[in-house]
Amino acid sequence: MSEANAERDPIAWVAEILEAAEAAEGGHPERDPMRVALATADAEGRPSVRYVLLKGFGPEGFVFYTNYGSAKAAELDANPHAALALHWWSTGVQVRTRGSVERLSDAESDAYFASRSRGSQLGAWASDQSQPLESRAVLEAQLAEVERRFEGSDVPRPPSWGGYRLRPSQIEIWVNGAHRLHDRFEFQRSESGWAGRRLSP
Numbered sequence: 001m002s003e004a005n006a007e008r009d010p011i012a013w014v015a016e017i018l019e020a021a022e023a024a025e026g027g028h029p030e031r032d033p034m035r036v037a038l039a040t041a042d043a044e045g046r047p048s049v050r051y052v053l054l055k056g057f058g059p060e061g062f063v064f065y066t067n068y069g070s071a072k073a074a075e076l077d078a079n080p081h082a083a084l085a086l087h088w089w090s091t092g093v094q095v096r097t098r099g100s101v102e103r104l105s106d107a108e109s110d111a112y113f114a115s116r117s118r119g120s121q122l123g124a125w126a127s128d129q130s131q132p133l134e135s136r137a138v139l140e141a142q143l144a145e146v147e148r149r150f151e152g153s154d155v156p157r158p159p160s161w162g163g164y165r166l167r168p169s170q171i172e173i174w175v176n177g178a179h180r181l182h183d184r185f186e187f188q189r190s191e192s193g194w195a196g197r198r199l200s201p
Contacts, residue, residue: 001175001183006196010171011059017173018057018092024090038064039083039135040075048075054086055112061167062097063104065112067129068160074130076101080164092176099169099189109162114154121155122146177201 005013021033023164034054041047050072056063062084066073076082083098113121126143133139175183184199 001185003198004183005183006198008185008196010168010173010194010196013173014095014171015057017091017095018054019087020034020091021088025088033088035086036062036064037085039085040072040073041079041081043078045079046073046136054084055163061099061154061165063111063163063165065161067124067127067158067191068162069131072130072131073164076164084166092171094174096172096174097155097166097168097170099167100168101164104163104165106162110157112163115156115162118155121157122150124161125150125158155178162163172199 011177014185018033025033032053035051036054037049038052039047039049048071052066052072053065054062060092072200081099083094083096085094086183087094113124116124122143125146126139147166170189171187171194172185173185177183180201182201186199187194187196
């Protein structure tokens with residue numbers, strides 16, 4: 001890969017990478033090409049990482065959804081900065097990014113929630129994510145209760161559930177190379193735009 005890649009728009013490049021990953025892995029039910037590792041830290045700087053699903057991407061950043069009572073949400077509320085990492089064996093590409101995180105508007109969260117399957121909508125009401133749970137039977141009872149509550153009607157978005165957007169200040173695109181001599185390009189955002197450079201593998 002030539003040094004000219006350092007002059008590319010990283011947002012457009014990531015969009016191309018996501019499209020290629022969807023084409024390469026989207027047909028495999030055991031693989032979700034939009035699975036992303038999300039790293040957060042609490043107010044004391046202690047890190048946590050878990051996988052979530054990337055549900056949107058564009059010039060404004062990377063979008064994912066969760067319960068606002070979850071551990072990740074509590075950490076984002078205390079320290080609104082995070083990092084994401086995606087990797088696809090099929091294409092040999094990794095994308096890393098970090099930046100500030102903000103909640104989506106109610107309208108954006110409502111629109112995405114309405115697009116989810118009814119089962120997933122009901123599950124969002126039934127689960128107090130990250131909270132202690134006495135047994136699986138308790139969870140199933142909570143699900144049965146919300147099924148009765150919304151029987152015959154649309155399921156609204158719970159007030160405790162919604163989206164976040166990571167606005168990237170840094171993006172790294174890593175492309176697998178022979179003998180572990182990978183191609184790495186790092187992009188830093190400033191008020192004047194993106195500036196890229198090649199990194200040693």
